[in-house]
Amino acid sequence: MEVTTQEFKHCDLIKVKGRVDSxxxxxxxxxLDKANENGRFKIAxxxxxxxxxxxxxxxxxxxxxxxxxxxxxxxxVLVAVPVRIREALELAGxxxxxxxxxxxxxxxxxx
Amino acid sequence: xxxxxxxxxxxxxxxFVAQVAREGGFNDKEIYSLQLAAxxxxxxxxxxxxxxxxxxxxxxxxxxxxxxxxITMRDTGKPFNPSNVKLPNLKAGLSERQIGGLGLYLxxxxxxxxxxxxxxxxxxxxxxxxxxx
Numbered sequence: 001m002e003v004t005t006q007e008f009k010h011c012d013l014i015k016v017k018g019r020v021d022s023x024x025x026x027x028x029x030x031x032l033d034k035a036n037e038n039g040r041f042k043i044a045x046x047x048x049x050x051x052x053x054x055x056x057x058x059x060x061x062x063x064x065x066x067x068x069x070x071x072x073x074x075x076x077v078l079v080a081v082p083v084r085i086r087e088a089l090e091l092a093g094x095x096x097x098x099x100x101x102x103x104x105x106x107x108x109x110x111x
Numbered sequence: 112x113x114x115x116x117x118x119x120x121x122x123x124x125x126x127f128v129a130q131v132a133r134e135g136g137f138n139d140k141e142i143y144s145l146q147l148a149a150x151x152x153x154x155x156x157x158x159x160x161x162x163x164x165x166x167x168x169x170x171x172x173x174x175x176x177x178x179x180x181x182i183t184m185r186d187t188g189k190p191f192n193p194s195n196v197k198l199p200n201l202k203a204g205l206s207e208r209q210i211g212g213l214g215l216y217l218x219x220x221x222x223x224x225x226x227x228x229x230x231x232x233x234x235x236x237x238x239x240x241x242x243x244x
């Protein structure tokens with residue numbers, strides 16, 4: 001797994017690549033937490049090169065969404081979610097907790 | 112096959128299951144489901160049955176007979192009773208959403224059958240079955 005954070009004026013674009021499971025989810029969580037520590041609560045998570053995500057990754061996303069939405073200060077949105085990961089998020093009932101976008105430019109512009 | 116009860120072996124477990132499933136003629140969507148179910152099951156064993164004991168290990172088998180793939184996992188950790196796991200409420204809003212039990216819930220959704228047998232002498236045996244679509 002590889003996570004990179006790009007800061008835009010109105011939001012952070014966090015790109016996560018590879019596989020997020022119980023082994024790598026803590027590092028993914030750390031990137032999300034880091035943005036919050038920097039006072040950034042508007043986050044777009046870009047997943048176009050994400051191959052796999054288990055419930056450990058879903059848990060990280062949920063924790064971050066809770067933290068970002070507190071006091072209406074922001075939100076986590078998902079971008080370019082690959083079909084298999086989208087299906088798993090749907091099974092877990094997570095799709096209604098996150099706005100999703102196909103295009104990162106539109107996601108970043110939505111904030 | 113025996114795997115150390117460590118999260119950094121999840122990749123190998125998923126690859127092992129994928130290889131058997133591919134040879135058994137399962138499609139990409141089914142293979143992803145099998146990998147996810149195996150990962151969730153193994154993660155639960157590592158996290159809960161062994162509570163992070165780095166020296167523990169567990170056995171994983173994966174076999175195809177006809178159109179049916181069977182994954183078994185056998186551990187000698189803490190006894191597990193699935194009826195003690197609360198089902199996640201998928202309708203709950205963001206703040207009430209409980210994350211515990213999600214792995215087991217996904218396993219049941221992704222597989223056709225999930226069975227647990229916990230025996231004080233032989234440990235926990237998980238059997239998961241999926242039929243080719």
